[in-house]
Amino acid sequence: MSSHHRHRAVLVADGTRPRLSGELARLEPVVAQHLDVVGHVLDLADGMIPDEAELVVVFGGDGTMLRTAHLMGERQLPVLGVNLGKLGFLAHIRPEQLATALPTICNHEARVVDHLMFDCSLMRGGKVVETELGLNEASVLAGPPFSLIEVQLYVDAELATTYSCDGLIVSTPVGSTAHSLSAGGPILRKDLQAFVISPISPHTLTNRPVVDSAERIYELAVPEPNEGTTLIVDGRPLANIRSGDRVRIARSKATFKLLGIPDRGYYRTLREKLGWGGQLREEPPHS
Template sequence: MPADPPPALLMYDGSRPELAARAESLRPAIERLLPVVATESDLDAPFDPQGAEIAIAMGGDGTILRSARRMGADQIPVVGVNLGKLGFLAGIHPDDLEAVLPQVAERKHRLVNHLMIDCSIVRGGETVQTRLGLNEAAILAGEPFRMIEVDLRIDGALAATYSSDGMLVATPVGSTAHNLAIGGPILRKDLAALVVSAINPHTLTVRPVIDSAERVYEMTVPDPNPGTALMVDGQVVGLLKPADTVRVVRSPAVFQLVEVAGQTYYRTLREKLGWGRQPGRRK
């Protein structure tokens, strides 16, 4: 073990026995290079780093999102180990741990900061709920699944009124998630910007809007469906009542992802999105 390796905290979803077993099987390889000071398998419990300088989150991107939300204002750098499928954030394959961890142990890794968002429901001028997000804030029309109208204001000025199945405000990290699925653009992850997209808009001229993360984004639903809800990173925050406003602002919290030699942004996009050379094509 190197002379001054960072103390590590292991994080995984203990409610999934198969995933927990796979995560625990990696412990010996981790402990050979890093001092493990604690294990956290309840991703909904209050966060206590217990002296750790780095977290090793094992699972899929959902595990990373839950870990980031759980850390709140007390973010520590995260090594994402992919035990799931796609793995944009959990980008390190378990087979590569023995090659990756020496760089972490010798503190030769890079830290890439990712902006986070505070997403609030404002009712009658009062904030009734707030949730920290890494990927996106989404207003979904919900049952009975008729379109809703959403007024978008940016820094208090009315930008547009959308008739759609909902609205999405995504971070650069979230731009490759739900935003990508509805045809939104990909934002490089170190940009200080957000993308606002309508979900299945009624008007074909509606297009996503990219603007600074320093602005205040407010979406008001004058007449929501009974099932219209705010979701942040795939988790329901609450149902929206008539004239409720969803406010999205840049959070003081910053998610820090560990990157090592060989990991690059476009390599990740190329491999995860299948942007490689077509089969049979000449080099």
């Protein structure tokens, strides 16, 4: 692109939340100073990203970013997230920073960081009955009547282990700071090409989280599921799991493209969002 080219942007917010759509309207003139606004998406369930759009500006929190990734499907555009939520691991630009962040994009100073996405398929009788593109994680949850289930983990068709647990999470690095972290899983740096498998409330403490390459194929099987045992992708139920089903998880050709602003370091984000290490001191304390 030439230096005279103005990038074409679509603005996205959750139209069911008046505060978020109101912030979009308030900040649109700021965006329009630097980018050509070619559309708005306020319906995160059935909205359409215009074909002419080159990047997406999302107003909301990480949940809105996640839903925007689903909305884009296989055609993932670079995304800038304006954080109107709480944590903001993905949407990390504050509204007051927008006017200074946008010129870095126009001047080609912003980095596009590709984040791992996955295709999750439910196999039944040797056929794919459900499939979903995911960014955070695929989870098998025990469900009602809430007794422990046994989940078999296969890696490249080889049985790795069987977990006796309330559920199992297969997470990307992006998802490692979400459901996986709350279940005791490790944090994976966002640009790693790996999955982490974390059991939820495992019956034995010998079952620990496992990290392995994104180049492998992961399959989950539940020989004796509960009535309510469910496959969930990025927080959304995909299907109930029956005996004999296989959940297949593999890296997708699509990647989530996050626009990174130069002054935002990864560990700085972790410190701020997770409250690591108490307060940082700029100078030694006085005696």
